Amino acid sequence: MSEGDSTSQNGQQNVEPAGADIVLGVLSYNNAATIEGVIRNAVHGLAASFPGSRSMLVHADGGSEDGTADLALQAAPDRDALVQVVYPVYPVHLLSPDYHGIPGKGNAVRAVFEIARKLEAKACALVDADISELPPQWPENLVRPVLEGQFDLVTPHYLRHKYDGTVINGIVYPLVRALYGKQLRQPMGADFGYSAKLIAHLTQLAEWDPNVTGASVDAWITTQSIARNFKIAQAFLGRRVQSPSGPPPQLSKALAQVLGSLFTEIHRTAPAWQRLRASEPLPSFGVDARQAPESAPVDAQPMIDSFRLGFQNLQGIWSEVLPPTTLLELKKIASQPDETFRFGDGTWARIVYDFALAHRMRVMDNNHLLEAIAPLYLGWVASYVLLVREANAMEVEQCIEGLCRSYETQKGYFIARWRWPDRFNP
Amino acid sequence: MLTHANNVLHQAADRLVNTVADFLPGLLALLVILMFSILAAFLARAVMRRILVRFQFDDRVTRWGLPELAGWAPARRPSTVTAQLSFWIIVLLGLLAGVSALDSGLTSVLVVRLFDYLPKVAAAAVVLITGFLLARFLARSVLISAVNMQIQSARLLSLGVKWLVMVLTSAMAMDHLGIGGQIAQLGFAILFGGIVLTLALAVGLGSKEMVSRSWERQADKNERDAEGQFHHL
Numbered sequence: 122m123s124e125g126d127s128t129s130q131n132g133q134q135n136v137e138p139a140g141a142d143i144v145l146g147v148l149s150y151n152n153a154a155t156i157e158g159v160i161r162n163a164v165h166g167l168a169a170s171f172p173g174s175r176s177m178l179v180h181a182d183g184g185s186e187d188g189t190a191d192l193a194l195q196a197a198p199d200r201d202a203l204v205q206v207v208y209p210v211y212p213v214h215l216l217s218p219d220y221h222g223i224p225g226k227g228n229a230v231r232a233v234f235e236i237a238r239k240l241e242a243k244a245c246a247l248v249d250a251d252i253s254e255l256p257p258q259w260p261e262n263l264v265r266p267v268l269e270g271q272f273d274l275v276t277p278h279y280l281r282h283k284y285d286g287t288v289i290n291g292i293v294y295p296l297v298r299a300l301y302g303k304q305l306r307q308p309m310g311a312d313f314g315y316s317a318k319l320i321a322h323l324t325q326l327a328e329w330d331p332n333v334t335g336a337s338v339d340a341w342i343t344t345q346s347i348a349r350n351f352k353i354a355q356a357f358l359g360r361r362v363q364s365p366s367g368p369p370p371q372l373s374k375a376l377a378q379v380l381g382s383l384f385t386e387i388h389r390t391a392p393a394w395q396r397l398r399a400s401e402p403l404p405s406f407g408v409d410a411r412q413a414p415e416s417a418p419v420d421a422q423p424m425i426d427s428f429r430l431g432f433q434n435l436q437g438i439w440s441e442v443l444p445p446t447t448l449l450e451l452k453k454i455a456s457q458p459d460e461t462f463r464f465g466d467g468t469w470a471r472i473v474y475d476f477a478l479a480h481r482m483r484v485m486d487n488n489h490l491l492e493a494i495a496p497l498y499l500g501w502v503a504s505y506v507l508l509v510r511e512a513n514a515m516e517v518e519q520c521i522e523g524l525c526r527s528y529e530t531q532k533g534y535f536i537a538r539w540r541w542p543d544r545f546n547p
Numbered sequence: 548m549l550t551h552a553n554n555v556l557h558q559a560a561d562r563l564v565n566t567v568a569d570f571l572p573g574l575l576a577l578l579v580i581l582m583f584s585i586l587a588a589f590l591a592r593a594v595m596r597r598i599l600v601r602f603q604f605d606d607r608v609t610r611w612g613l614p615e616l617a618g619w620a621p622a623r624r625p626s627t628v629t630a631q632l633s634f635w636i637i638v639l640l641g642l643l644a645g646v647s648a649l650d651s652g653l654t655s656v657l658v659v660r661l662f663d664y665l666p667k668v669a670a671a672a673v674v675l676i677t678g679f680l681l682a683r684f685l686a687r688s689v690l691i692s693a694v695n696m697q698i699q700s701a702r703l704l705s706l707g708v709k710w711l712v713m714v715l716t717s718a719m720a721m722d723h724l725g726i727g728g729q730i731a732q733l734g735f736a737i738l739f740g741g742i743v744l745t746l747a748l749a750v751g752l753g754s755k756e757m758v759s760r761s762w763e764r765q766a767d768k769n770e771r772d773a774e775g776q777f778h779h780l
Contacts, residue, residue: 285778286778286779286780287779288779288780289780363778371695372695372779373691373692373695375779375780376779379780423697426697427694427695427697430694430697430699430701431694433702434690434693434694434701434702435690435691435694438687438690438691485687486684486687488688489687489688489691492691492692492695493691495694495695496694496695502779
């Protein structure tokens, strides 16, 4: 079976062409605990929000062994409106579990896109089945901007507590915002909406390579959409309570996956982001509750210790990536007392840019490079935790906004290093 | 009697002259070959130096970490050292070819043996370089993973892995060259077995409690993550 091939059943029927206005894809892998609720709520949500439209539910499963596929079939009230696809998952996808819990997610996305294209759907939404309860309004939030607002990509904006999603808040969001000029709060996530135009564009691309079929499909689609000037909006979805089917991957591995996919896309789309300077907010849909859930206190001490351990042991590796001035900054940061431990936003932004450049220049094995950033990231997280410990939601937003501005300010440094890497060789 | 002595002396002188006359063309050939090989070596060194500079060999070698790996920090640049090495290899080959032109039994055997030995030297060099690169890669992998797993003695572990692979590689290279014979293999087996036994004893007896505490800490951490207090993604 070739990459992206999949077998489909429609309650054991074939997919009919021109059969639906809206396709809602549910991606799963060993999600027996949540799949029934997700399917029921998805069907209910589509019927309630789009009563006059023909909707089709596509369940893409990576060969679950816990009966997820059977449970999904039983949960569907109308089996004619459910297509089940088994997308290919290769050993490589299982050897290194993806951070989002859907192995070979790119193949799943592609399988749903192919069906949406065959059905000539006007809009398609994708949700991961690892959510403990899918709110029925989510399909509407993701699909309506496409159908009525003529948007091509609808990205999620979740309600998260201040310590939640620090990789997104500390790296992904500021980096995408600074480079691509779009204030996308969740460039990589689990739930998205797509237009037929964007799906037609993506499915014809020859870039569904192993990089894309793995964990990086979200980053690839988002950066492709921005670089090709597709219209993008974001939808407030509220809280996303995950119910993962397996243990989470080690932080350094997850970080390496996220950064690896992001850095690859930065390399691919270099001509597009070098022209942009400022960033602009995006049209948002749904209700922005702005009431972040309460968070349990977080102890920053283990993260500070991790950073210091990294500083003691990984300086040789970091010195191949970072310029001497940054290494000096790190030395000062490592020697700060625990209570006043701070990691400057500008320093952090430059470090992320330096690692992106080192990824492009292949100064060392990419896995080594991407895993070597973990102690630095934990140092920044510790500083962030100490900074927002007493902060309310508004102050946290201001803190993240400040970080984003630092990324935007340091973009000139990144472009200069990107264009003339030898001139800045550490 | 005098005539006989005179004849013997004449014959000896003839033999000497004949021998010298036989030897001189060979010597001349040796000198000519040596001269040409030195000229070729100069040319090769210059060409090699230009090629290496063009391909930024110094930067690449530094990035690969070969000097650091071998604990070798030459005063001269790696490209200069490599070019010089190519010079001396060509001179040595010219010398061997020239010596074979002398056509003496001893030198011929020597040259044949040396040429027979060269592939082994090349194979040993390949084994050494591959082993050193592998040692560096594994040492880095262990160092980064150990730091990310909060292991305090990460550097020690990394160094251990590096030297283990380098010792294994050296033993393989020496085996290729036929140096040391069984001694190198035995030495390596004793060293490797000793390290494994030491580690087993250290972990099994000495650090039993430390290992158990480490596992408990890891389990606690997993539980905290599972409780969802802190999601990085």
